Amino acid sequence: MAHDHDDDHHEHGSELSEMQLRVRALETVLAEKGYIDPSAIDAIIEAYETKVGPHIGARVVARAWSDPAFRRALLDDGSKAVMTLGLLNRVGDHLIAVENTPKLHNMIVCTLCSCYPWEVLGLPPVWYKSAPYRSRAVNDPRGVLADFGVKLPSSTDIRVWDSTAETRFIVLPMRPAGTEGWSEDKLASLVTRDSMIGTGLPKQAREAA
Amino acid sequence: MDGVHDMGGMHGFGKVEPEPNEPVFHSDWEGRTLAITRAMSYTGVWTIDQTRAGIEQLPPDVYLTSSYYKKWELRLERLVVAMGLAGADEIKAGHALRPGKTLKRKLAAIEVPNTLTRGSFARPAAAPARFKPGDRVRTKNIHPQTHTRLPRYARDKVGVIEALRGCHVFPDTVAIGKGEDPQWLYTVLFDGRELWGENAEPTLKVSIEAFEPYLEPA
Numbered sequence: 409m410a411h412d413h414d415d416d417h418h419e420h421g422s423e424l425s426e427m428q429l430r431v432r433a434l435e436t437v438l439a440e441k442g443y444i445d446p447s448a449i450d451a452i453i454e455a456y457e458t459k460v461g462p463h464i465g466a467r468v469v470a471r472a473w474s475d476p477a478f479r480r481a482l483l484d485d486g487s488k489a490v491m492t493l494g495l496l497n498r499v500g501d502h503l504i505a506v507e508n509t510p511k512l513h514n515m516i517v518c519t520l521c522s523c524y525p526w527e528v529l530g531l532p533p534v535w536y537k538s539a540p541y542r543s544r545a546v547n548d549p550r551g552v553l554a555d556f557g558v559k560l561p562s563s564t565d566i567r568v569w570d571s572t573a574e575t576r577f578i579v580l581p582m583r584p585a586g587t588e589g590w591s592e593d594k595l596a597s598l599v600t601r602d603s604m605i606g607t608g609l610p611k612q613a614r615e616a617a
Numbered sequence: 618m619d620g621v622h623d624m625g626g627m628h629g630f631g632k633v634e635p636e637p638n639e640p641v642f643h644s645d646w647e648g649r650t651l652a653i654t655r656a657m658s659y660t661g662v663w664t665i666d667q668t669r670a671g672i673e674q675l676p677p678d679v680y681l682t683s684s685y686y687k688k689w690e691l692r693l694e695r696l697v698v699a700m701g702l703a704g705a706d707e708i709k710a711g712h713a714l715r716p717g718k719t720l721k722r723k724l725a726a727i728e729v730p731n732t733l734t735r736g737s738f739a740r741p742a743a744a745p746a747r748f749k750p751g752d753r754v755r756t757k758n759i760h761p762q763t764h765t766r767l768p769r770y771a772r773d774k775v776g777v778i779e780a781l782r783g784c785h786v787f788p789d790t791v792a793i794g795k796g797e798d799p800q801w802l803y804t805v806l807f808d809g810r811e812l813w814g815e816n817a818e819p820t821l822k823v824s825i826e827a828f829e830p831y832l833e834p835a
Contacts, residue, residue: 431646431690433711435653437703441717444656444724451729452652457641460733500735502782519625519768521669522685527735531651533639537685539630546625546770546823547813555633565820570625572766573802573826574738575782602635 461530464495465578466599468528469610470592472505473583483507486578490528499527502575508582508606512565515552515606516577517545523571525578529604536605546570556607579606586613618670619760619769621677626770626813647686654693659732660720662700666792670764671696740799742784747801747829752778754805755835756827764792767831771823775835776807779824787828801829 438444468490472479482489486503490496503525506514518524519542524532535541544552549566553559560566569577581603587595597616602608624630642648658668671692672680680688697703707714724732748754758773759765766788782802790798809821 427644427646427687427690430694431649431653433708434690434694434697435649436711437707437713438653438657438697440713441703442723443660443702443717443720444653445726447726448656448724448729449649449652451726452655452732453642453648455729455733456648456651461641496734501737501739517625519770520623520766521672527733531641533636534643534685535633535635538633539624539627539681540633542624543627543630544633547809547817547821549821550818552633556635563820565822566818568821568823569804570768570771570823570825572768573782573788573828574735574785575802575804575826576735607633607635 456531460526462528462599462601462604463596464530465525465528465601465604466596467493467495467592468505468578469580469599469604470596472580473587473595474592479580482580496527500576503528504575504577505580506567506569506577507580510564510582512567513560513606514577514579515545515549515566515568516571516579517542517568518571519543519546520570520572523574523576525576527576528578529601533601553607556602558607558609579604581610584610584612590616618673618762618764620673621680622673623769625768642686646690650686650690650693654689655732656724657693657697659724660722662702662720663696664786664791665736666764666786666788667794668692668696669788670792673764738786739783740786740797742799742801746781746784748778748781748803748832748834750778750780753835754778754803754827754832756805756831757833759831761789763789765789767827768825770812771805771807771825771827774807774811776805776811776824778803779806780804782826785828787830789828789830803827803829803832805832 439446472482482505486505487499487501490499490503508514522532522537546568549568571577584598594616598611600608603610672688675688675691694708698705702718753775755775756772784799785802786797787800790796804824805827806822806824809817812823
């Protein structure tokens with residue numbers, strides 16, 4: 409709902425400072441108790457700010473677009489296939505890649521909480537965790553797509569995957585037209601985060617970086 | 618638990634509002650809250666399902682009006698106190714007033730890269746899977762007051778088993794301290810009209826990941 413959004417984006421100064429104080433108090437207590445090491449806290453934050461993010465998923469998609477054998481392996485066993493790219497130390501189990509086609513569009517949601525493929529897309533955006541998305545994705549996906557400025561043909565089947573367990577999903581979007589012979593780097597520059605969640609489409613060839 | 622967290626199909630929350638160039642964290646405390654939660658999970662004091670249940674148990678008005686990481690922070694305080702790891706008086710004071718408990722392990726900075734991988738929830742099965750792809754199933758009409766991963770909108774509905782995803786830790790038991798009780802997990806596919814009635818979007822299909830105890834033959 410709109411209120412939730414406001415809280416996330418334009419916090420009142422009072423809440424911000426209250427939260428800073430609360431978190432600092434909690435961290436201090438847990439560190440003094442010997443449960444956590446503040447330098448590990450810094451390292452986790454740094455990893456999510458600089459190392460893990462949708463650039464990893466974009467490499468996976470670009471490879472699948474370029475290499476038919478990899479595409480088949482990815483659709484067959486996402487975790488195993490992503491491991492072979494050497495982008496990550498290890499990939500958790502049960503990463504499932506689902507492929508868009510001219511007849512079928514896939515969209516990922518977690519209606520119960522915020523399950524999301526962190527290892528390949530990083531931390532989820534605020535909208536993915538918000539009530540509007542979690543409530544509407546499963547019964548009004550075309551309305552949700554319209555909120556993102558995406559309109560699909562009325563004949564396209566829409567498949568929504570609700571991530572209700574420890575399986576994780578990534579959408580393999582369709583390769584944009586006019587990209588024949590492109591390098592994987594250049595293809596990866598077309599792959600947006602939202603295109604791998606199913607709320608967006610890849611950039612078109614003329615928008616390439 | 619039939620709580621406000623179970624949002625699938627609810628009306629009235631408005632438009633989805635994507636934020637262009639959204640930062641990973643909107644304030645420093647958000648990153649610290651996430652990282653402290655991860656570091657505490659690493660000690661083995663609680664499971665992922667206990668942490669999910671911890672969010673669901675926030676009062677509904679708090680759940681709906683708190684930002685995502687504020688919910689995480691409130692959960693962290695509640696779990697730490699509920700498990701006797703620290704007292705509310707200590708959190709209020711901002712300092713430990715008593716020595717800590719001895720926990721299984723403590724996350725060091727050098728170990729962090731190895732903890733960015735999701736844990737494995739697959740477990741050996743006690744019995745063969747009851748269903749196979751193509752089978753028609755009906756989800757049960759259950760309303761446990763405790764944690765479950767069967768969303769309300771998909772209860773008492775007929776769907777088709779699309780895939781078997783292995784045998785996994787069962788959230789419904791592990792969240793309440795009754796053990797992992799591993800269960801087969803399936804992708805179950807529903808027609809939009811089965812879930813939302815005749816006026817449903819005709820091109821819509823929705824799947825959930827359903828544990829075997831949620832299902833019966835249809």
